[in-house]
Amino acid sequence: MQPEFRYEDGKWLPKGHGSLANGVPRSVAGAVSALALSGGYSVRPREGRVVYFGRNRPEVHVCIGEDDRQVSRQQGVLTYQRGHWWLSNTGRRPIRVRRSQWLFANDAAIPLANGFTPLFVPGSGDREHLLEVYVTGPDGSQPLSRHDAETEVPRPHRLTPEERLILIVLGQRYLLHEPNAKPLTWQQAAEQLAELRPAAGWTKRKVEHRVAAVRDRLSRSGVPGLTREEVGEPVGNSLNDNLIKELVRSTTLVPPDLAALDPR
Structure with a gap:
């Protein structure tokens, strides 16, 4: 040295x-x-x-x-x-x-x-x-043990009904606990949404725009990993992967939401 x-x-x-x-x-x-x-x-x-x-x-x-x-x-x-x-x-x-x-x-x-x-x-x-x-924090000590403190409840993010349905479809593999889960492609999501809501006129471009709006909103609220600048190139599935993981981690999306995928 x-x-x-x-x-x-x-x-x-x-x-x-x-x-x-x-x-x-x-x-x-x-x-x-x-x-x-x-x-x-x-x-x-x-x-x-x-x-x-x-x-x-x-x-x-x-x-x-x-x-x-x-x-x-x-x-x-x-x-x-x-x-x-x-x-x-x-x-x-x-x-x-x-x-x-x-x-x-x-x-x-x-x-x-x-x-x-x-x-x-x-x-x-x-x-x-x-x-x-x-x-080291302001008081110079270790974090205090909080054995008896109440558990903090996760704070779900607010989604519109349409956004919620899109993201359930896009992230269904995560809710199914599949190993190494990946988001559906825009085309796959659009096709499934068209089966669920035929009158909505779903296209892969429409799905992409709706999801991009959610990512932008959550990024501005402080959620990391939702912009191209943060993840770097090549982006691939990283932005949607980070988005869905955040929604699952915050309990915004939970496995019972998969019921929305039942056409009945």
Whole structure:
């Protein structure tokens, strides 16, 4: 490790350190910890500080994918600016952040929320390398256990009756719990909708426009992974896959909704 990378209050986390998903010991508010399989690093916040991660162990704070040449020698940087830690991609491969959001090398840095954030760097073949990041909250403590607290009820998204029917048709394989479920194609959805509601004049273009309107509305309300800019090219089924997973996760769509597919 080069001298300029060392901070007096920095702390090395050994290989085999427990997952940051379980929190970190009490620390200064805004401190950041980053951990990979090979070990990690923790440091207090200070304007302009950086934490490097990548494949080249001698020149980064956290070594990730050391034996995988698909990972860049310096894959990314955590930088403390304006009261937040920011994630930048400085490598050749994109970094996957929260669900299906991808951060590319030319993208603007994104702020990291307090608490635990897993980052994934795709490697050779099907390999994917995990970097755990934990930003300490304002009180400097771990999240409190809430064993007796009431469970928060999911908040379904509002859909019109027409939108609901379209999305039940489009996402029926998810509601059927099929492994590796994929959305129906626009043509398949239009054909089934025409059987269910013949008078509505369904075409694949009409289905596509209605679904795009739902994606746009949910994206503007804060749901990630519903725009081309977020998922990157090639888009394929990613946008509809993310949409349907969000609708299922939020209980907007549930398996009993499949009754709507019965023509009777």
